[in-house]
Amino acid sequence: MGFFESWGHFFDRIGLIRIGSTYAADIDFLIFLVLVVVGVWFLAAELIFVYFIMKFREKGDGRRADYIDGKNKRHKRWITYPHLAVLVFDVLIIVVSFNVWHRVKMDLPENPDCVIRVTGQQWAWIIQHCGADGELDTADDIYTVDELHVENEKLYHFRLEATDVLHSFSVPVWRIKQDAIPGRSITGWFQPTVTGQFDLQCAEICGFGHTVMQGQVFVESAEEHAAWVEANTPVEAPAPATDNTPSSG
């Protein structure tokens, strides 16, 4: 995977967006692969196109156009060979895409360090953190609004829900995106690799305040995260309520 990963860091290298999770480089590698494959095709097609226009432009020398109807086998080859090649490249892209898709969306790695619940509602993200015990729906769960605190390098599962309309949980640096649907709970995973503070978007239009449905993820080192959990664990730990939202920093 070393070779792949180096090409997967393409966006990161040109400074567009960081790689912040274990599978981000896989997705970027796929994007890079498609870029190379279709880029070559695209450039070739445009170059031939422009070359033909220049070469066969009427120059006032009385030359007439050729009469070619495309029925001739020799001529047809000019269409059939390139399109067979398109097919071969399609297969290549499909294979790599399957791999990436399986890794991100289908193969759920087992034994997560923590399970969180992310609930979209007009127009905020309600996050239920696992708390110190790593388990969801226990008394020490920590609730926040528009803030997701995670520990770097740990494996997370999330349960994604919505209370009213569709929303979409999106953290670009992790290359994660999943729609949240009222009436369903969708499970997925991520594993951050870089500490820092990043954007948490809602990527599905959800009404008037869609623009301001903006959150932050805080990827913290083990000590920082432990401190945050300590500071925010509900003291008494009764059944927590949604309005129990500690400010944090």
Next chain:
Amino acid sequence: MVEPAVDLTHGHPHDDHAHHGPEGWKKYLWSTDHKVIAMQYMFTGMFMALVGGFMAYVFRMQLAFPGINVPGFGMVSMGEYNALVTNHGTIMIFWVAMPVLLAAFGNFLIPLMVGADDMVFPKINRLSFQVFFVSTIVILASLVVEGGGFAGAWTAYPPLSANETYNLTPLGSTLWVIGVGLEFVAFLLGGINFITTLMNSRAPGMRAFDVPLVVWMIVVASILFMLSVGPLLAGAIMLIFDQTLGTGFFNPATGGDPILWQHLFWFFGHPEVYVVLLPAMGVVIEIIATFSRKKVFGYRIVIFTVVATGVLSFFVWAHHQFIAGIDPRMANIFTITTLLISVPIAELCFVYIATLYGGSIRLTTPMLWALAFVAEFLIGGVTGIFLGAAGADIYFHDTYFVLAHFHYTFFPIAIIGTYAAFTYWFPKMFGKMMDERLGKWHFWLTIIPFNMIFIPLFVLGMGGQHRRISNYSGFSELARDGFQDIRVFATISLLIMLAAQFIFFYNCYKTWRSGPKAPRNPWKANSLEWTTESPPPHGNWHPDEMPVVYRGPYEFSVPDRIDDYWPQNEPPQRDS
């Protein structure tokens, strides 16, 4: 297999021109002449393009200069922003691309190109426009009713679109669905005529493979539309019930399913892309053949490919829903079908490029538009591969990468394709020749800024910028200075492009006032519309001039002929 087509209309009273219908403005309102209906569709569509373009101007200004008092509009609130984006998309697709490319050019060209005096069912044709006109009024009214226009995106995903407590636009959203529904009805009515006229009204001697490709493509597009729209119409009615009667077809709390709408919408929505693409592709190949003086490379390949694309296009819809909560295994299937559809589309592009080979290319204004269509549409096509690969779509879905991708398909279709068709058939439609110099200025000042708008938007999309957001300053990564500069650059390019459209209007005005009169066949093309007067009379040909067809439409530069073209209706014996 020469079945001289049965002509239902040749016998009827089109022959005497005097007694026709009411006079004056009423004549326009109630005309059943396919050319008049074509103009009605075209001018309504072009007016709506101005509305949609104005909306793009307003929201692009807001994005480049957040909070600005946009000249001609004012401050853009978050709700207004959403409504502008929603209706910009809706209008551009359903009230610009469809009426202009499919309805206007379909109406104008099909009878003229197959050598008929009108559509088979002229009154259904008129009804089609009238329903369309009502739909236009409904959608425009929906923008100004209390609560404002619908603001839940042109895809109208429930529950947002289904429930006024979520979307806050009780009237706007219902009018929006009604408007779109009526528009569908109008095109269903129009499609009947396109198909039957091609089947039944062809000139004597015109076999299936003598029909110009643009007619084939418009008819295939109509069939795709008719086959795909049914489920969505049913969905639209369920949506109206959810909105107004409180039913719960799309409401999970009452056993409904919001994802069902997405399937119905995209089952229609993806073929719809080809519904607008095919007429533009057809226009472009006619123009390329004429101005490279070449026979189309592989006429039959094109038709079979188009049909194959049409069939395949019914099996790709869920590529819009990879991350929408569908079963992830389904994504694999739709990745395969989506990437497969690149094969016929690439093939069409190869055919177009191959047609240029060995030609004698004349870069007139319509030819420039046609060539630009190919060059730009290629960008739209190749960027689609990124999105069809489900793994990459996880990142790109609902970003500006998607947005730039589909504008690289829709803009060539709706704008470039329209200008190509308009400038090419203008002499036939209005009987005058447009100014070439102004035409070329207009071309370059549209094409260059177009790329300067949307290439930067690809970059923003790769940087993670998501769609339908009125202000990015709250997102630390997206509010970077560099990104804001890119937004400003795109908006300024848009201002240049919009300003350049005045050249076009001036050119039309000038031509109308003082343009030279157009001959019957100014471009020396072969198809039948060029054999009648410019503009054609009522009934299209004088009764004793109804054309008879002897060959296909692309016999350019045939060896051993003096002329480098060979009109379809020229009897063979005159040539030896």
